[in-house]
Amino acid sequence: xxxxxxxxxxxxxxxxxxxxxxxxxxxxxxxxxxxxxxxxxxxxxxxxxxxxxxxxxxxxxxxxxxxxxxxxxxxxxxxxxxxxxxxxxxxxxxxxxxxxxxxxxxxxxxxxxxxxxxxxxxxxxxxxxxxxxxxxxxxxxxxxxxxxxxxxxxxxxxxxxxxxxxxxxxxxxxxxxxxxxxxxxxxxxxxxxxxxxxxxxxxxxxxxxxxxxxxxxxxxxxxxxxxxxxxxxxxxxxxxxxxxxxxxxxxxxxxxxxxxxxxxxxxxxxxxxxxxxxxxxxxxxxxxxxxxxxxxxxxxxxxxxxxxxxxxxxxxxxxxxxxxxxxxxxxxxxxxxxxxxxxxxxxxxxxxxxxxxxxxxxxxxxxxxxxxxxxxxxxxxxxxxxxxxxxxxxxxxxxxxxxxxxxxxxxxxxxxxxxxxxxxxxxxxxxxxxxxxxxxxxxxxxxxxxxxxxxxxxxxxxxxxxxxxxxxxxxxxxxxxxxxxxxxxxxxxxxxxxxxxxxxxxxxxxxxxxxxxxxxxxxxxxxxxxxxxxxxxxxxxxxxxxxxxxxxxxxxxxxxxxxxxxxx
Amino acid sequence: xxxxxxxxxxxxxxxxxxxxxxxxxxxxxxxxxxxxxxxxxxxxxxxxxxxxxxxxxxxxxxxxxxxxxxxxxxxxxxxxxxxxxxxxxxxxxxxxxxxxxxxxxxxxxxxxxxxxxxxxxxxxxxxxxxxxxxxxxxxxxxxxxxxxxxxxxxxxxxxxxxxxxxxxxxxxxxxxxxxxxxxxxxxxxxxxxxxxxxxxxxxxxxxxxxxxxxxxxxxxxxxxxxxxxxxxxxxxxxxxxxxxxxxxxxxxxxxxxxxxxxxxxxxxxxxxxxxxxxxxxxxxx
Ligand SMILES: Cc1ncc(C[n+]2csc(CCOP(=O)(O)OP(=O)(O)O)c2C)c(N)n1
Ligand code: SF4
Ligand SMILES: [Mg+2]
Numbered sequence: 001x002x003x004x005x006x007x008x009x010x011x012x013x014x015x016x017x018x019x020x021x022x023x024x025x026x027x028x029x030x031x032x033x034x035x036x037x038x039x040x041x042x043x044x045x046x047x048x049x050x051x052x053x054x055x056x057x058x059x060x061x062x063x064x065x066x067x068x069x070x071x072x073x074x075x076x077x078x079x080x081x082x083x084x085x086x087x088x089x090x091x092x093x094x095x096x097x098x099x100x101x102x103x104x105x106x107x108x109x110x111x112x113x114x115x116x117x118x119x120x121x122x123x124x125x126x127x128x129x130x131x132x133x134x135x136x137x138x139x140x141x142x143x144x145x146x147x148x149x150x151x152x153x154x155x156x157x158x159x160x161x162x163x164x165x166x167x168x169x170x171x172x173x174x175x176x177x178x179x180x181x182x183x184x185x186x187x188x189x190x191x192x193x194x195x196x197x198x199x200x201x202x203x204x205x206x207x208x209x210x211x212x213x214x215x216x217x218x219x220x221x222x223x224x225x226x227x228x229x230x231x232x233x234x235x236x237x238x239x240x241x242x243x244x245x246x247x248x249x250x251x252x253x254x255x256x257x258x259x260x261x262x263x264x265x266x267x268x269x270x271x272x273x274x275x276x277x278x279x280x281x282x283x284x285x286x287x288x289x290x291x292x293x294x295x296x297x298x299x300x301x302x303x304x305x306x307x308x309x310x311x312x313x314x315x316x317x318x319x320x321x322x323x324x325x326x327x328x329x330x331x332x333x334x335x336x337x338x339x340x341x342x343x344x345x346x347x348x349x350x351x352x353x354x355x356x357x358x359x360x361x362x363x364x365x366x367x368x369x370x371x372x373x374x375x376x377x378x379x380x381x382x383x384x385x386x387x388x389x390x391x392x393x394x395x396x397x398x399x400x401x402x403x404x405x406x407x408x409x410x411x412x413x414x415x416x417x418x419x420x421x422x423x424x425x426x427x428x429x430x431x432x433x434x435x436x437x438x439x440x441x442x443x444x445x446x447x448x449x450x451x452x453x454x455x456x457x458x459x460x461x462x463x464x465x466x467x468x469x470x471x472x473x474x475x476x477x478x479x480x481x482x483x484x485x486x487x488x489x490x491x492x493x494x495x496x497x498x499x500x501x502x503x504x505x506x507x508x509x510x511x512x513x514x515x516x517x518x519x520x521x522x523x524x525x526x527x528x529x530x531x532x533x534x535x536x537x538x539x540x541x542x543x544x545x546x547x548x549x550x551x552x553x554x555x556x557x558x559x560x561x562x563x564x565x566x567x568x
Numbered sequence: 569x570x571x572x573x574x575x576x577x578x579x580x581x582x583x584x585x586x587x588x589x590x591x592x593x594x595x596x597x598x599x600x601x602x603x604x605x606x607x608x609x610x611x612x613x614x615x616x617x618x619x620x621x622x623x624x625x626x627x628x629x630x631x632x633x634x635x636x637x638x639x640x641x642x643x644x645x646x647x648x649x650x651x652x653x654x655x656x657x658x659x660x661x662x663x664x665x666x667x668x669x670x671x672x673x674x675x676x677x678x679x680x681x682x683x684x685x686x687x688x689x690x691x692x693x694x695x696x697x698x699x700x701x702x703x704x705x706x707x708x709x710x711x712x713x714x715x716x717x718x719x720x721x722x723x724x725x726x727x728x729x730x731x732x733x734x735x736x737x738x739x740x741x742x743x744x745x746x747x748x749x750x751x752x753x754x755x756x757x758x759x760x761x762x763x764x765x766x767x768x769x770x771x772x773x774x775x776x777x778x779x780x781x782x783x784x785x786x787x788x789x790x791x792x793x794x795x796x797x798x799x800x801x802x803x804x805x806x807x808x809x810x811x812x813x814x815x816x817x818x819x820x821x822x823x824x825x826x827x828x829x830x831x832x833x834x835x836x837x838x839x840x841x842x843x844x845x846x847x848x849x850x851x852x853x
Contacts (some may be wrong), residue, residue, distance in 0.1 A: 194853040212836045213648060215641075235849070237828045237839045239648050244674035248641040251634065255614065255645025258632050259653065260837025263645065281635050316680055374847040384837065406837060407612050407630035408650050415624075415631040418617070426625050426634070 002032070002057040002184040005064050006130065009050040009081055011075030012043055015123030016051045022144055023127055024366045027055055028195045030136050031186025035060045037365040039547060042304040043222070048080035055134070057187050061367050061475035065550035071130070073109060073122060090180055093126075105174065112166055121163035128164035129309075132171025133182055138164075194333075194371050197317060198472075199224030200361035201336035201372070202292055202356065206264050207236055208337065208374050209344025210382070211290070213263040215241045215252040217271055220304050221360035222294035225266040245273035250278040250289065257288045258416060260384060262344055266292040269311045270301065276318045279353050282441045283441065285416040286394070286402070288347035288354075292340075295359040297546050306546030307360035309471055309519035315355045316498060316528065321379070323440065324350065324445045326452070327498035329357040331474030333369035335495045336362070338376070347384045350444050351404055357497070359519070361548040362472035387412025393425040396436060400443030437530025449499055456493045457507070462491030465509035465562060468537070470494040470525050473517055473549060480554035487490040487562055494525065508535045515561060518543045519548065572598040574608055575627040582626055584619060589777075592740040593687055594623055597656075599743075600750040611654045614643040616668065618660035618694045620687035620766075637667025640675040643682045644822075650835035651823040654754065655682040662692045664744030665701040665721050672723070676732040678760045681821040684760070685750070686723065689768035691777045697771030706836050707774060725759045725803040726816050728796060734760035735799070735815040739769070741777055745811070752813060758821045765809075787812035 010016050020036045028033040028389065035054045040045035042099045052067075054060045058411035065084050072078060072093035078100075085091070085102060092105040107129070113121040124145070131141055142161050149157035175181055196204075202225050206214075216226045230240045239261075245247035246267050272293050282289040293315055297308035315327050326346050330336035336358070343354040371395050387405035391412025397400045402423075405414045416426030420437060422428045456474075459467070467489060469477055481489060492507055508514060508529075514537050516526040521544040529535040541557050543549050570576040575598040584590045608628040614622030617636035624631040630653075634642050642654035643657035652663060657664075657675075663670055664686045675684070690707070692698040699712045702723070706715040727735040734756040737764065738746040765784065767777050787810045792798060799815035823829050828839075 194850060196853050200853070204846065204850060207841055208843065210841060212839060212841070213645070215645070233827070235845065236841050239826055239828060239836075239837070241644075241648070243641065244670050247638065247673055248644075249672065251638045251641035252645035252648070254634070255632065255642035255647075256649040257644070257645075257834070259612070259646040259649035260644070260835055261649030262836070277635055278638065281638075285632070285634070372850050374843045374850055382837065394594075406650075407646075408609070408653050408835065409837065411609060413628060413630050415633075417631070418631040418635055419633065425631065427622070464783075561597060 001484035002055065002182070003060065003068050004055045004182045006053045006055065006071060007050050007067045007069070007084070008071045008073065008126065009048065009077045009079065011046045011077060012041065012049055012071045013045045015120070016049055016073070018148070019123050019127055020051045020053065020366065022148055023053055023130065024195055026131065026136055026141055026144055027053070027134065028193070028368055030140065031188055031190055031191040032056060032133060032134070033059050033188065033190070033368050034064070034195070035365070035367060037063050037361065037548070040305050048077040050077075050081055055182070057184060059368065060479070062479045062551050063361070063548050065475060065552045071126060073126060103180070105178065106168060106490065106557055107174070108126060109167070112170065114161060116163050116166065117159060118222060121160055124160040125167035125170070126165035128167025129171040129174070131164070132168045135183060138168065150476040158426070190368065192371065193368050195366055196333050197224070197366045197422050198333070198336055198358055199228050201333045202340050202363070203228030203232065204372065205230065205337035205340025206290070206344065207238070209290070210262045211264045211344060212237055213239045213241075213253065213256045213261045213357045214250040214266065215243045215263065216266045217243050217249050219268045219271045221296055221363050222266040222268045222271070222292060224363050225292050225294070226346050229264070246274040247278060250275040250291070253289055254278065254282060254285070254287045258406065258414075260409065262348070264292060265291045266294065268294050268296050269314060272311065272314060272318065277320070280321050280323065281418050282353040283319060283321065283325065284418050286351035286441065287416060288351050288527045290347050290354050291509045292358060294363050296358060297544070303546040305360065307472075307519065307548050308544060308546065309359055310521070312357065312470075312497065312520075312524040312528070323441050324448060325350050325498070326352065326354045326448065327357060328354065328495060329471035329497045330495050331362070331471050331493060332385060333367045334372060337372040339495060344449070346448070350401060350448055352444065357471055359472050368420070381494065387414065392423040394421060394423045394437065394440070396423060396440055399447050400440045401447070424479045427476045447498060447524070449501065452496045452499060452501055454501055454503055456495065457490060458493070459490035460488050463487070463488075463489065464488040464512045465493040466507060467515045467517055468514060468525065469517045469530065470492070470497055473519065476549045476551055476554055477517060479551045480558060483555050484558060487558060489558060489562070497525070498528070500528070502533065505533055505535065513538045515539045517549070517554065520544055572602050575601060575629070577627055577773040580626055583622060588619075589689065589767045589768070590619060590687060590767070591622065592746065593685070593745050593764055594626055595657055595767060596740070596743050596747040596750055597623070597685070598627055599747045599808045600754060603747075604751060604754060606654060606754070611656065612646050613656045613658055613696060614639045614646060615657070616663040618663045618692070620660035620815040621658060621663060623658055637663055638671070639663070640668055640671035640684070644675060644678065644680050647680050647682055647823055650837070651681070651829060651833050652835060656683055658685045660693065660700070661686060661690060661702045662700045665723055669701070673726070673730060676730045676738070676759055677696070678822040679733050680821060681758050682760070683750070683753045684759065684761045686763045687766045688723070688763050689766045689772055691768050691772040693768050693771055697835050704774065717725065717783060722803065723763050724814055725800060728800045728803050731796065731817075732761055732815070733758035733817050733819055734813070736761065736813040737763045737765070737809070737811050739765040739780050739811055741781055745786070751815065756816065758819060784809045784811050787814065
C-alpha cells in the first residue's frame, strides 16, 4: 500500500505554494491520490513555513503528523518541524547543519538554482527532484510548467523547465546511489476525479448558486474565495468589489440582493464582527445574504494564518435582536460546493442570512474529490416575483415568507425598512404590528427546519462511542476510524450546523459515550447540542494551538479513551 | 389637490416638527423628479437612520431604509445590481459624515452614478440635539456643554479634494434653487453630492433660517465649475458660505467601467450563469 507523506519546508518567498499547486496536479494526473495542506506564518518574507503533500494509492484527505520525507529548502527552517520528525524520517536538502540522527542527504537545491541563474528556480529544482521518485518524466510535466509560468513569461517557463530537468537528474542520481525509493506503479485512473482546494470549491459553489456579485475586504484566510471569484469573473457575469471595510462589503451585498443580485461576502472573524449590525439588518429587512466566514484563531487578530473552529458561537449569536439564520460548515469538497450553492438557495427562498463556516485548514488544503454536479441544483431558481401596484413587501403569509419583489420588476413599490415596519414596509410603532412581524420572521424557521439535512454518519453502525464533529474535521476523523477497525465507534459529522434537527437525538441515546472533537478550546458544538437538544456530551477532544488535528492525534486519543472506558 | 400625483402620499403621519427644513427638501425632491418625468418605479431611495432618512417614507418610491451611516454602500450595491434604476442615497450630516464617513470617501472614489443628498442641519436631530460633525465651534449641547471644540467637517471641500465628479450645496430656504440643484445632480452621470443646509428648529438655535440667510450667497454666474482649484477655494470660504454647483467634471461612472456592463445594461437579475460552462470548468480541475 502506497501512502507517503512528503513535507516541504522553507521560508516565505521560496515558492512552497507553487510546489504544492503544481506537484499535486502532476501527482493526481499520474494516477495517485494526493492531498496537500500548508501551515504558514503571517509574513511575506522569511520565517518558516511547511507544506505537506501526501501521495497514495487510496483516497487520503487528512493532515498526518508523520513525515516520511522532509525536504528542506533552507537550513534554518528545521526546528519548526522537529517534533514531527521520527527516526524513520528521511531528510533531504539543506540539512548540512542538522545534528539529528536521521538519514540525511545534503542536496543544495538553492545552489543548483543559482547555477541556472537565480534562487527563484529553487522550487522547480525541488519539484524535478521529487518527480524523479515517481518517474513522472519531462514529457509529462513540462506542459504544466509551460501553462503555469507561460502566462507570466516564456522565458520564465523555459528556465523553470530547465530547473525541473536538472532537479530530475539529481533525483535519478540520488535514487541510483541510495536505497531509498517510494515508487509504486500508479494503479488508479483519476482522470474523472477533480483536485480542488476549499476556496475553489466554495467559489464554484457560489457560481452554481447564481452568485453574481462579491464584495469583500481582504482578510486571511477568507481572501481565497474572493480571488477565485475574481479570476472567474472573466468567464461569468460577476461583479467584484473590494470594499473599504467589511461594513461596506455586507451593505453593498444587501443592496445588490435587494435589487435582484445574488451577493456573497467573504471574511474572517474580525471582519464578521464588524458586519454584525448588518447581519441583523438582513434579518430585519428580510434581505437575503450569504457570508463565507473563514475562521482563524482569535480573539482579535489572533493567529492570522492559522486555523481554528472558534467562531461557531459568533455565527450563532451575532447580530442584535431575534431573527432566523442558517449556519453551514462544509468538511469536504463536495459539501463546500453543494452547501455554498444551497446557501444561496436558502438565503433567497427564506430571505435570511446564511453563514458558511469554513476555516484556514479547509480553504487552503487541496483534496481529490468526485466531480461536482453543477447542474444538480438548477432547480434552485430565483425566488423573486413580478410586483403589481398593490404589492406589499412584508405581506403576512402562513409560512412567514412574503413574496419578494425587486425594484424595477413590475408596477409595485418595494419598500424595506430596518425600523419595525408595516406589511407595506413603512416605519411603525404599533405594538400589534410589531408582535405580528416578530412572529412572521421567526415563523420562517419552521419550514426552514425541513430543508436542513441530517448529519453524515460514518464508522460502526452499532457503535458504543459516538464522536461528534463539524466542518473541517470530517476527513481526519474518518481516516482515524479507518485505522481503528475494531473500535466500536461511530461518528456524526455536522455540515449543516444550525438549525439542528431533533431527529438526531436517537443517535445520542443509542451511544454509551459521546465525544465531541473540535478545533477550539471550549467545545462550542457541544454547548449548542446541550442547549438546543439537551444532549449530554461525556468528553471533548479539543485543539486550539492554531494547527489542525492530525490523524495520529485522533487515533491516540480514541485508543486511550476507549481503553479507559473499557477498563473503567 | 395633489401637487405631485405620482409621488404624493395621503394619510401619512409625518414625524417632523412643523417648520422643519426637511419638508422643503421633500417637496424639492418631488418637484425635481416630476420635472424630469421620473416615475416612482424607476427610483430607489436608500437612506440611513435619523430625521432626514425618513424622507422616502413620505413619498412614493422604492425604498431601502437601512442602518445609521450605511446608505451609501447599500446604494452602491443597488446600482451595481441594476444600473437602470435611479438611485438616491439620503440622510443627515451625522449619518453621512459621522457614522458613514468612510463610505463617503470611498463612494466618491468609485464615482458610482448615484445622487447623494445630505440634510445638513449641523446637529443630531433624532437623538435630540447632540453635536454633529458639521456643528460649528462653540455650539453648545447637553454633551458639548462648553461648546464644540473640534473643527467642523467641510463636506464640500472634502469632496472637491477627492475629485468628486459633482459637488453642490443648497439651502432649503430657497426651494426653487434647491430643486434645480437636485435636478442637475440627477442628470449628472456619476457620483453627485448635494449638501443641503436645513435648519433644525427644535435642536439648533444657532444655525436658524435667519442665520443661513445672512451667511450664504450664490456662486457668481461666471464661476467656472470645471476649475477644481477655484472650486476648492470657494469651498473653504468661512465668513459667507457659497451655494450652488461648486465643481463638476465628466468622467465614466463606476458601473460603466464594469466589464459586465460594457456590452449591455441588462440588470443582474436578468442574467444567468451558464451552468454547462461551469460543469466543464469543474471537470477540467
Ligand atoms: C449604530 C447606531 N448608532 C447610533 C444610532 C442612534 N442615532 C440615530 S440617528 C442619529 C444621529 C442623527 O443625526 P443626523 O444623522 O444628523 O440626522 P438628523 O436626525 O439630524 O436628520 C443617531 C446617533 C443608531 N441608530 N445606530
Ligand atoms: S428635530 Fe429638527 S430635524 Fe428633526 S424634524 Fe424637528 S426640526 Fe426637523
Ligand atoms: Mg443632522
